[in-house]
Amino acid sequence: MSISALSLVLSRDLKRRPARNLLLGLCVAAVTGMQVAAALLDAASRRGLELGLARMGADLVAVPRGLSDELTHSYMTGEAALFYMDAAVEQKIAALPFVDRTSPQVYIKSLSGASCCSAWNIFLIGFDPATDFTVRPWLTAHRETPLGPDDVLVGAAIASEPGTNIKFYGRQFRIAGTLDATGTGLDTTVFIPIRAAYLMAKESPVKAVKPLDLPESKVSAVMIKLKPKSAGGSPAYRAAYELEMRFPEISVIQPEDFMVRVQKNLAATLGTLRSASYAVWPVTALLIGLVFGMAANERRREIGLLRAMGATRGFVFRMIIGGALIVCGAGAAAGMAAAAGLTSAFSRLIALKLEVPFYWPGMGDLAAILGAACALALLTGGLAALVPAISASRMEPYEAIRRGE
Amino acid sequence: MKARAVGIAVVALGVLLVLTPWVIFPVCGVGRFAPGPGIAPGMHPCHGTLQAETVLGAAAIVIGFIPVLWPRKKAVLGASLGAAAVAVLAVLFPLAITGLCKVVTMPCRLGTLPALETVATLMMLAAALGLTVYRGLR
Amino acid sequence: MVRLERVRKSYGRGPDAIRAADEVTLAVRPGEFVVITGPSGSGKTTLLNLIGGMTRPDAGTILVAGHDLASLSDAALSLLRGQSIGFVFQFSSMLPTLTALENTRLPLMLQGLDDETAGRALLDKVGLGGREHAYAHELSAGQQRRVGLARALDAGPKLLLCDEPTGDLDPETEAAIMDLLVAANHNGATVVMTTHNQGLRAYGSRALNISMGRVQDV
Numbered sequence: 064m065s066i067s068a069l070s071l072v073l074s075r076d077l078k079r080r081p082a083r084n085l086l087l088g089l090c091v092a093a094v095t096g097m098q099v100a101a102a103l104l105d106a107a108s109r110r111g112l113e114l115g116l117a118r119m120g121a122d123l124v125a126v127p128r129g130l131s132d133e134l135t136h137s138y139m140t141g142e143a144a145l146f147y148m149d150a151a152v153e154q155k156i157a158a159l160p161f162v163d164r165t166s167p168q169v170y171i172k173s174l175s176g177a178s179c180c181s182a183w184n185i186f187l188i189g190f191d192p193a194t195d196f197t198v199r200p201w202l203t204a205h206r207e208t209p210l211g212p213d214d215v216l217v218g219a220a221i222a223s224e225p226g227t228n229i230k231f232y233g234r235q236f237r238i239a240g241t242l243d244a245t246g247t248g249l250d251t252t253v254f255i256p257i258r259a260a261y262l263m264a265k266e267s268p269v270k271a272v273k274p275l276d277l278p279e280s281k282v283s284a285v286m287i288k289l290k291p292k293s294a295g296g297s298p299a300y301r302a303a304y305e306l307e308m309r310f311p312e313i314s315v316i317q318p319e320d321f322m323v324r325v326q327k328n329l330a331a332t333l334g335t336l337r338s339a340s341y342a343v344w345p346v347t348a349l350l351i352g353l354v355f356g357m358a359a360n361e362r363r364r365e366i367g368l369l370r371a372m373g374a375t376r377g378f379v380f381r382m383i384i385g386g387a388l389i390v391c392g393a394g395a396a397a398g399m400a401a402a403a404g405l406t407s408a409f410s411r412l413i414a415l416k417l418e419v420p421f422y423w424p425g426m427g428d429l430a431a432i433l434g435a436a437c438a439l440a441l442l443t444g445g446l447a448a449l450v451p452a453i454s455a456s457r458m459e460p461y462e463a464i465r466r467g468e
Numbered sequence: 469m470k471a472r473a474v475g476i477a478v479v480a481l482g483v484l485l486v487l488t489p490w491v492i493f494p495v496c497g498v499g500r501f502a503p504g505p506g507i508a509p510g511m512h513p514c515h516g517t518l519q520a521e522t523v524l525g526a527a528a529i530v531i532g533f534i535p536v537l538w539p540r541k542k543a544v545l546g547a548s549l550g551a552a553a554v555a556v557l558a559v560l561f562p563l564a565i566t567g568l569c570k571v572v573t574m575p576c577r578l579g580t581l582p583a584l585e586t587v588a589t590l591m592m593l594a595a596a597l598g599l600t601v602y603r604g605l606r
Numbered sequence: 607m608v609r610l611e612r613v614r615k616s617y618g619r620g621p622d623a624i625r626a627a628d629e630v631t632l633a634v635r636p637g638e639f640v641v642i643t644g645p646s647g648s649g650k651t652t653l654l655n656l657i658g659g660m661t662r663p664d665a666g667t668i669l670v671a672g673h674d675l676a677s678l679s680d681a682a683l684s685l686l687r688g689q690s691i692g693f694v695f696q697f698s699s700m701l702p703t704l705t706a707l708e709n710t711r712l713p714l715m716l717q718g719l720d721d722e723t724a725g726r727a728l729l730d731k732v733g734l735g736g737r738e739h740a741y742a743h744e745l746s747a748g749q750q751r752r753v754g755l756a757r758a759l760d761a762g763p764k765l766l767l768c769d770e771p772t773g774d775l776d777p778e779t780e781a782a783i784m785d786l787l788v789a790a791n792h793n794g795a796t797v798v799m800t801t802h803n804q805g806l807r808a809y810g811s812r813a814l815n816i817s818m819g820r821v822q823d824v
Binding site: 067367371 | 652655658660661662680681684685687688689693695699701702703704708712713715716717720757761
Binding site for chain 2: 222408411
């Protein structure tokens with residue numbers, strides 16, 4: 064097969080009308096970019112949610128009645144949720160037959176980040192190291208090292224090295240470890256032992272710029288691990304219902320609540336991206352068909368000359384389809400690169416604004432997303448240029464030369 | 469025409485480089501992000517980056533105008549190499565030289581840094597395009 | 607080399623149809639240099655294109671190098687054209703996006719072969735040595751015609767079909783092109799050339815006249 068002749072003719076033809084090819088390529092890039100951005104956002108939020116929920120470890124979370132949304136919001140954004148309920152509720156929950164374990168958490172908003180700008184507060188979570196099952200398993204480096212009374216664990220996005228000190232409300236703490244990234248608001252939280260949190264609050268009128276009002280009789284949330292069904296446990300939805308019936312002062316959050324919230328938050332953005340992409344796609348396909356049809360018409364005489372030199376119908380067909388595929392392929396590559404690059408660079412801002420988790424998808428998912436987008440672009444280009452390619456290749460060589468004069 | 473187009477692209481990106489940390493995605497303490505309690509404007513670490521990007525953007529504007537006013541081969545080469553240098557520095561300053569605030573939820577990290585990275589990437593593409601144009605010029 | 611038997615080709619339909627070839631019966635022996643003269647619209651170009659398989663007749667048989675063109679598939683016909691037939695057109699036939707050398711090498715490249723040295727030698731032969739990298743817009747009409755001739759000779763064709771190869775050229779360039787065709791003929795190629803210039807009959811070994819699609823010996 065005369066591949067070198069094809070590549071020579073193709074490459075020169077593409078350079079012939081750079082503005083037209085660039086415009087087509089940009090259209091394909093825009094459509095592909097929107098598709099890829101939507102798919103990446105969807106996949107990244109799902110992955111972030113999976114990791115975040117796995118990090119939480121709890122089957123259910125009990126919070127003061129009516130404040131479920133506050134917690135899910137702070138979970139997504141990392142903004143501190145400040146609410147408290149009677150600490151005694153934990154024991155009541157733990158006593159239920161379908162509950163395996165419980166662990167309390169206390170939520171605090173810091174006054175200042177230790178060694179950086181103070182305009183933005185950090186979400187502090189007081190946890191009980193003795194009963195905790197949420198945070199400990201996820202320590203990246205100090206898994207078996209017992210935590211000291213003033214040792215804290217920081218989220219992956221807090222730029223501080225383990226071993227350094229950090230101060231909250233006038234009390235010094237030591238960073239004992241960094242947690243794995245989840246793509247959720249948990250990445251910007253600091254986990255403090257609950258005893259130290261209460262002590263910090265007690266000492267704050269003296270040591271801190273502003274006192275922290277946090278009595279030891281209060282907790283913000285209770286993490287709940289249910290027994291497996293074989294050991295007398297209940298499905299999460301039934302356990303949640305039971306808990307809310309028995310304890311009217313609490314609301315119970317299930318993992319599905321997070322999923323529903325994420326889907327709700329994403330719906331508008333994904334909908335817009337996808338609708339725009341679906342609307343513009345047929346227009347782009349039509350444009351490709353028209354442009355390559357026009358190009359084939361303009362080049363009738365050349366096509367006739369190539370046929371005179373021995374080019375087959377197949378060569379002419381491949382020449383026109385090849386041009387369309389190259390333009391669409393280049394446009395798709397640019398669109399994918401732009402979408403992936405911008406989504407990655409602005410991921411944290413996107414996650415904050417949309418209030419969704421964001422963790423970059425794995426290689427398999429990424430390959431599938433990019434592969435699908437590329438395939439669609441090439442298929443569209445090939446199909447759109449099919450009619451002009453067939454028409455040009457079927458023309459009698461002498462007819463092509465005559466019509467091209 | 470092509471030489472002027474390269475220059476115009478570099479000028480436009482230079483303007484974008486200046487506007488990004490001041491207006492589009494302002495750093496902490498600038499524009500729509502009022503300084504925090506007890507912190508005066510300019511005390512944020514990202515303020516140094518703000519100043520650096522302003523200078524780099526202005527340099528890109530000047531460099532870009534040269535092939536616009538004098539569309540010759542050497543001017544295009546100079547503008548392309550200059551744009552490439554500006555692109556590299558535009559990313560090096562916030563990441564390694566002047567730095568940014570440490571907390572990732574600060575505006576400079578959320579918006580300014582990714583925007584600067586984007587503009588720097590476009591600037592590098594403009595530089596590559598300029599070198600292609602340079603090779604094609606007589 | 608070429609045999610036509612009762613070949614007919616018309617354009618249009620009904621009483622207004624134009625008979626470009628009207629019951630043409632013709633034989634060209636290998637090594638002949640046939641010059642066909644006739645006025646504009648007499649069917650010269652159509653005749654050459656029928657011989658080259660560039661258009662199909664409405665009726666009749668065309669044999670080229672022993673092949674019945676009607677029985678050949680498009681691929682086989684394309685191969686025949688690429689290997690055995692060289693076309694020289696009356697218009698500038700350079701592909702505008704390729705250089706003179708690339709245009710010249712194209713027939714062999716289309717067959718999956720390539721010989722840059724041979725291409726350069728051909729351009730030298732037609733008097734364009736040193737202009738290998740020029741594009742069509744950088745060459746004069748006469749120079750472009752020479753590139754067309756060099757390209758027609760690239761694959762070493764047995765049959766050269768030349769449709770008014772010297773039309774619109776100055777006498778000096780015309781003479782140069784004709785000398786090149788004579789040289790190609792002496793090297794073994796059968797040449798069939800059409801022209802409205804009766805003065806060029808002297809270059810050929812045989813002269814024919816065509817009028818309203820009918821061919822006769824002069």
